[in-house]
Amino acid sequence: MMIITRLTDIVGRADRLLASIPAALPLLCLRLALAIPFWRSGLTKWDGFLNLSSGARYLFQEEFRLHILGQAFPYPAPLTMAFLAGLGEVLLPVFLVLGLGTRFAALGILAMTVIIQLTVPDGLVNFHLPWFAMALALLVYGGGTLSADRLLSALFTDRLKTSARPVH
Numbered sequence: 169m170m171i172i173t174r175l176t177d178i179v180g181r182a183d184r185l186l187a188s189i190p191a192a193l194p195l196l197c198l199r200l201a202l203a204i205p206f207w208r209s210g211l212t213k214w215d216g217f218l219n220l221s222s223g224a225r226y227l228f229q230e231e232f233r234l235h236i237l238g239q240a241f242p243y244p245a246p247l248t249m250a251f252l253a254g255l256g257e258v259l260l261p262v263f264l265v266l267g268l269g270t271r272f273a274a275l276g277i278l279a280m281t282v283i284i285q286l287t288v289p290d291g292l293v294n295f296h297l298p299w300f301a302m303a304l305a306l307l308v309y310g311g312g313t314l315s316a317d318r319l320l321s322a323l324f325t326d327r328l329k330t331s332a333r334p335v336h
Contacts (some may be wrong), residue, residue: 267315
């Protein structure tokens with residue numbers, strides 16, 4: 169009985185220690201982990217400033233298909249879709265890393281992940297499901313205290329309090 173009590177005490181202390189990790193740390197890690205694959209993919213879509221690479225053009229026009237209800241459909245407006253995908257894959261990761269508009273950036277990544285899943289159905293378990301889960305967590309919890317969102321929120325809250333004070 170003494171061993172069980174001792175083990176319970178050790179497990180309880182370890183649990184409290186793990187629970188004391190600030191939420192800002194895993195939220196920062198989620199932002200970075202989600203930003204990296206999208207950023208890297210986005211870099212392959214450009215050949216200079218706002219100039220789509222020939223590879224991106226080819227993939228969206230000739231290779232990529234949306235797999236819906238057992239049918240494969242070509243992308244509507246493939247060059248526009250390539251441009252938007254490339255733009256999203258470069259801008260949204262920057263916002264995630266900075267923690268600027270985190271929930272909106274995560275929503276954008278979430279939408280892109282759904283479209284990527286429809287395009288590459290075989291990637292669900294290894295890529296798309298983890299991306300979806302990370303984006304969903306950031307959508308729900310935001311960027312945390314180590315984010316521009318928090319800094320700006322504190323700055324604007326302080327300004328509002330200062331401007332709301334009555335003048336004597």
